[in-house]
Amino acid sequence: MxxxxxxxxxxxxQLEALFQELGLQAFRGRQIMKWAYHQGTIDFAAMTDLxxxxxxxxxxxxxxxxxxxxxxxxxxxxxxxxxxRIGQGDLVETVLIPDKGRxxxxxxxxxxxxxxxxxxxxxxxxxxxxxxxxxxxxxxxxANAYLAGKSxxxxxxxxxxxxxPLLNFDAVLAATNIxxxxxxxxxxxxxVTISTAGVVPGIEKLQQHTDVSLAISLHAPxxxxxxxxxxxxxxxxxxxLLDACRDYVEYLGPARKLVIEYTLMRGVNDQLHxxxxxxxxxxxxxxxxxxxxxxxxxxxxxxxxxxxDIYAFQTVLMRAGFVTMIRTTRGDDIDAACGQLxxxxxxxxxxxxxxxxxxxxxxxxxxxx
Ligand code: SAH
Numbered sequence: 001m002x003x004x005x006x007x008x009x010x011x012x013x014q015l016e017a018l019f020q021e022l023g024l025q026a027f028r029g030r031q032i033m034k035w036a037y038h039q040g041t042i043d044f045a046a047m048t049d050l051x052x053x054x055x056x057x058x059x060x061x062x063x064x065x066x067x068x069x070x071x072x073x074x075x076x077x078x079x080x081x082x083x084x085r086i087g088q089g090d091l092v093e094t095v096l097i098p099d100k101g102r103x104x105x106x107x108x109x110x111x112x113x114x115x116x117x118x119x120x121x122x123x124x125x126x127x128x129x130x131x132x133x134x135x136x137x138x139x140x141x142x143a144n145a146y147l148a149g150k151s152x153x154x155x156x157x158x159x160x161x162x163x164x165p166l167l168n169f170d171a172v173l174a175a176t177n178i179x180x181x182x183x184x185x186x187x188x189x190x191x192v193t194i195s196t197a198g199v200v201p202g203i204e205k206l207q208q209h210t211d212v213s214l215a216i217s218l219h220a221p222x223x224x225x226x227x228x229x230x231x232x233x234x235x236x237x238x239x240x241l242l243d244a245c246r247d248y249v250e251y252l253g254p255a256r257k258l259v260i261e262y263t264l265m266r267g268v269n270d271q272l273h274x275x276x277x278x279x280x281x282x283x284x285x286x287x288x289x290x291x292x293x294x295x296x297x298x299x300x301x302x303x304x305x306x307x308x309d310i311y312a313f314q315t316v317l318m319r320a321g322f323v324t325m326i327r328t329t330r331g332d333d334i335d336a337a338c339g340q341l342x343x344x345x346x347x348x349x350x351x352x353x354x355x356x357x358x359x360x361x362x363x364x365x366x367x368x369x
Contacts (some may be wrong), residue, residue, distance in 0.1 A: 009034065009134030010139070012184075013175035023268040024054060029184050037184040062104040066138045079331030082142060083343065084112055086135055090128050091344040094139040095336045096146070096154070103147060104156040107139045109172050110163025112345035116195050117230050118206075119265060120132055121297040122162045125345040127228075130168040136175035140185060157187065158215070160195040164345055166202025176212050179297050189213060195261065200236040203244040207251040213291070214248055215259035216241065220269050221277035235317070242285055249286045257323075258287040263338070264310055265294045266303040275316035295329060295337040 010018065015029030031049060035041045042064035044055045070083040070091055080096040092108040112127040113120070139161075144153050157179055159165040165172045170195065178184045181191050195215040196202060206212065218238075220226035226233040233241075249258050260282060264270045282289075291314055294304045305313075310326060317324040329337050 003250060003289040004061055005339040006065045006134050007036070007062050008064050009132055009137055009171070009178070011174045012181055013177075014174065018075060022057070023285065024309040028054065030268045031091065032368075033181070037178075043261075044309055045267075052297075056146055066136065066141055067135045069142060073334040073336070075331040075336060077333075079176055079334065080143075080146065081331060081334050081336040084108075084135070084139060084140070084142070086131060087129070089344070092131065092135075093336070093343050094143065094161060095331060096143050097330050099330075101144075102155050102159060103152055105140060105143050105154045106158050106161045107136060108161030108163055108343070109165040109168050113163050114167065114201075115164050115230070115232050117197060117219075119229060119263060119294060119300060119302050121300070121340055122343075125343070128345045130162070130171060131172040131287050133174035133178075136171055137178045140179060143321045144185075154185075155187070156191045156193075159195045159197060160193075160215070160338065164197055164199060165194045166196045166199035166206075171201055173209055176210065179211065181353065190256070193259065195259075197230050197232055198236050198241045199232065200240055200244045203241075203248055207248055211252055212258070213252075213256070213275075214245070215261055216245055216279075217261045217263075219261070219263050221281045225269060225274075238281065242281070246285055254286075258285065259284075260287045260289045262289060263292040263294055264305050264313060266309070268302065268314055270278075270305040270309050272312060272316060279317060279322070282322065288325070289317055289318075290325050290327050292327045292338050293329065295332060295340050297340055334348055 001039040006365045007015065012033060012310040014031060015033065016026035018160045019029045020026055030052060032047065035047045042048065047055060068085040070085045073081045082094045083091045084094055086092055090111045090113055094108060095106040097104045097106065100336065109131055110127050113122045116123040140154055140157060147153050158169065159172060176192050176194065180185050180189055189211050190213055193215050195217060197217045203214070206214070217230065219229050221231060223237045228237060245258055249256065291310065294302050295312055298306065314324050314326060328336070332340070333336055335346045
């Protein structure tokens with residue numbers, strides 16, 4: 001028998017299109033979403049407002065498949081980390097961070113990462129492919145099932161787990177559409193954030209398709225320094241990146257801001273002159289700043305700055321008028337903090353290298369279907 005079509009991961013437009021292809025009315029797609037996401041019913045037989053014929057057809061041809069949970073870890077501070085199986089042997093990580101009434105979910109979009117930022121352990125694992133939309137949105141369904149036991153649900157999603165979301169554009173777009181759709185998870189667009197190391201064509205393309213929130217991993221105020229930390233900066237330098245950011249934030253409108261992420265590494269990018277240079281670089285961008293004290297991992301070669309240096313850095317930015325938060329480290333007893341997510345990535349450098357070699361041609365040519 002042919003494999004069934006997994007309806008998790010199809011956003012409303014895709015479900016409606018599928019139904020129209022089948023000669024059914026488009027609104028049946030919305031009905032099904034409500035059953036699955038609002039009622040938690042994935043048994044087509046129980047979807048009583050659908051014609052019997054449709055229910056039978058769906059039973060035969062479609063399914064709702066969540067990715068498989070390989071393991072789950074609970075931190076002393078309430079953080080939860082899931083290892084999720086992707087494909088044959090790969091594992092990616094999803095982290096839930098409960099904090100003062102918020103439940104923020106950090107979601108992975110790729111198995112490993114090709115960008116190889118010098119201070120991120122995910123990049124060191126190599127790369128073994130993209131998650132599909134069901135595997136991305138499935139991470140939210142898994143976290144919600146856990147939270148349902150406490151009568152809670154995920155309130156915020158950040159695409160800050162493993163991978164570079166804008167290099168898996170179509171799947172990330174469909175997954176975030178589902179997260180923000182009132183017929184599905186219904187999160188506000190302010191509460192779903194894609195984080196990118198600076199894939200400029202992806203940023204430019206976002207505004208043709210979505211108004212999701214955006215975070216930029218900047219980490220340095222000069223091209224010279226940034227290129228050593230975030231190699232994709234050689235292809236899309238800071239000025240080009242910030243031009244794309246300004247365009248996107250203009251498109252989002254005056255009530256919205258971008259988030260600038262800046263991981264602080266001792267003696268590398270944490271000096272006062274870096275802070276002052278950052279103020280200049282960000283002057284014409286509507287943004288707030290998240291400072292992330294470096295989270296160590298074996299062999300990284302970097303260290304976290306002293307607290308006093310972190311506060312001094314923050315003070316420079318705040319005095320210049322930027323809302324500046326210091327991200328507290330959560331879940332480090334279960335290796336769930338930013339940059340500690342490694343999962344288990346099968347292939348290593350070969351596939352990563354092949355992918356990098358192709359990046360040059362592929363990034364400008366990215367297409368959304
Ligand atoms: N590829 C995307 C999303 C994944 S990384 C991006 O680059 O934005 C999510 C955030 O964690 C990024 O800002 C990244 O730079 C930061 N990060 C990575 N490794 C880290 C580490 N060891 N300590 C602190 N932050 C880290």
